Amino acid sequence: MPLAMHAKSDSEVTSMDAASSPPRSPRRPLYYVQSPSNHDAEKMSYGSSPAGSPTHPYYHCSPIHHSRESSTSRFSASLKNSNPRHLYGGAWRKLHRGHETDDDEDDEEEDGEGRRGSSSAWRGARLYACFVLLFVLLFTAFSLILWGASKSYRPEIVVKNVVFENFNVQAGNDPSGVPTDMLTLNSTVRMVYRNPATFFGVHVTSSPLDLHYFQLHLASGHMKKFYQSRKSQRPVVTMVAGYQVPLYGGISVLSMAREHREKVAVPLNLTFVVRSRAYILGKLVKSKFYRKIRCSVTLRGNQLGKRQNLTDLCTYH
Incomplete structure (x- = not known):
């Protein structure tokens, strides 16, 4: 009995609803779309699962056209794949690889240019060193040739004569006060200097011209220095003199000089x-040229003021 009443009430309610509602246009056929089980699809879907769990597929009806449902599905799939890492990762990697490739190429070009520059600098330094070495060798060889050639043009010196103007022996005292004979002597030495060189001149100096009686030094003179041009000659005159030279009895023959x-x-x-x-x-x-000269000279009291020829009385070393 209660079941019949409950059924009646349901029918009545249905009939009343049908009577009260205005007539509607025929409904469009319903389409059922199975929603994907992922969260993105759940967020984008227009319905929710009755169970609230993504593991249970569910069906919902929608008055939207099938094409719109398809576009919604595609939009959901695009959102699913809309992760920037997935969208831009490949392009970014390609761009990054492109930049890396360009940087590597630039580095390689710079390295290549650096190597070429260093090799060019090294080559230039080697050529410069070789040029300097060659110049030094050539200059040294040329200098040695000139030096060797100059040795064949040895200057020529000839002592011509000597003139004793006067000499005097008198009693005196040496600087320490010891009494002894004192000699005063004046003479002139003449010589000829000739430079036979064809490509250079010479600067000439001399050591003092000394007159000795064995080991006893009697007189000396200094020749003035001069410059002798190539292929030329000149006479040289030097005064050789001694003033108040103590003899200490060393020259006994001069003891008669006072009288004879x-x-x-x-x-x-x-x-x-x-x-x-x-x-x-x-x-x-x-x-450089050095010429050591030694001449045998005789002081004669009867030839004072006369030239004494020394051409054959000198030795040259």
């Missing part, structure tokens, strides 16, 4: 060294 000067004959030695310097190539190439 014309009978005095004293053998002496004239010695000196002539130095010649030739600047062939400036001061870079120099050639």
Whole structure:
């Protein structure tokens, strides 16, 4: 009985609803779309699962056209794949690889240019060093040739004569006060200097010209220095003198000079060294010549003021 009443009431309610509602246009056919089970699809779907769990597929009806449902599904799928990592990762990697490739190429080009620059600098340095070495070798060879050639042009020195103007022996005291004979002597030595070189001149100096009686020094003179040009010659005159030279009895023959000067004959030695310097190539190439001269001279009291020939009485070393 209660079941019949409940059924009646349901029918009545249905009939009343049908009577009260206005007539509607025929409904469009319903379409059922199965929603995906992921969360993105659940968020984008227009219905929710009755169970609230994504593991249970459910069906819902929608008055939307099937094409709209398809576009919604595609939109959901695009949103699913809309992660920037997925969308831009490939392009970013390609772009990054492109930048890396460009940077690598630039680095390789810079390295190549650097290597080429360093190799060019090294090659230039080697060529410069070779040029300098070759120049030094050639200059050295040329200098040696000039130096060797200059040795064949040795200066020529000839002692011509000596003239004793006067000499005097008198009693006196040495600087310490010891009484002894004192000698005063004046003489002149003449020589000829000749430079036979064809491509250089010479600077000439000399050591003192000394007159000795064995080991006893009697007189000395200094020759003035001069410059002798190529292929030329000049006479040289030097004064050789001694003033108040103590004898200490060393020359006994001079003891008679006070009374018999014309009978005095004293053998002496004239010695000196002539130095010649030739600047062939400036001061870079120099050639030196030394000539040691020794002449046997005789002081004669009866030939004062006369020239005594020494051409054959001198030795040259």
